[in-house]
């Protein structure tokens with residue numbers, strides 16, 4: 464993402480960045496600011512996912528100085544519920560970027576090779592100027608890629624923008640990516656994730672609805688999350704900790720602050736075991752804390 468922002472700044476000759484979503488540990492975007500001089504992020508502004516009005520206001524104010532709008536096209540913020548784009552949201556972001564001459568960068572590091580082989584942009588039909596991909600592309604091998612329109616990326620080819628690193632030349636990532644993509648296409652891995660994950664999520668929805676503990680399921684079949692709503696007694700953090708700890712006791716690890724994924728490798732038995740553990744963990748939370756009461 465940092466390389467993509469540098470490319471966008473070189474292409475537009477502008478500095479400001481408007482961003483939405485988690486883009487990693489880098490100086491310009493990390494939420495924990497310790498150790499980072501303010502000047503490295505003072506030209507970066509944040510907008511909320513699905514809040515086109517907020518983006519529009521920011522663009523009215525800063526638009527002519529904005530090099531890039533960056534966002535995860537599918538909403539998967541840290542700790543919080545996942546969100547699909549509201550009708551017209553991604554199209555609106557695209558329009559605003561074009562109107563103000565900013566480079567639109569999609570962070571598809573989690574979504575590409577998962578929602579579709581071509582990422583959220585293929586699923587939702589909105590094409591950015593640059594897209595950054597990684598993770599699923601090589602089934603865990605260390606490789607990521609900045610992709611996009613040649614016109615925007617020409618600064619690299621012409622030597623105006625320099626991007627490199629110690630591990631750039633590592634060929635195992637490239638080989639793993641080619642092989643992974645070949646297998647994904649041949650075995651319709653993405654179709655399998657949607658089909659198997661869809662059934663799993665349906666099952667979880669049924670289980671969660673049985674227990675009034677404030678648990679919520681969000682996301683789509685390949686990527687989903689169980690979060691806990693804020694409650695009147697302020698106990699949602701304890702409910703969450705207990706729920707996830709009880710899962711671990713039953714041999715199932717789901718991250719409490721990060722959504723989960725359905726993998727091609729998951730068997731029906733794996734998912735059945737996970738669903739059973741989730742039901743037991745919810746029953747434990749329900750027994751321990753009693754009925755959930757909405758905050759406010």
Ligand SMILES: Cc1ncc(COP(=O)(O)O)c(C=O)c1O
Pocket residue numbers: 464485486487488535570571572573607
């Ligand atoms: C959506 C998203 N963007 C960006 C990053 C950062 O990737 P890296 O640490 O390789 O820069 C991550 C890493 O988890 C991510 O999930």
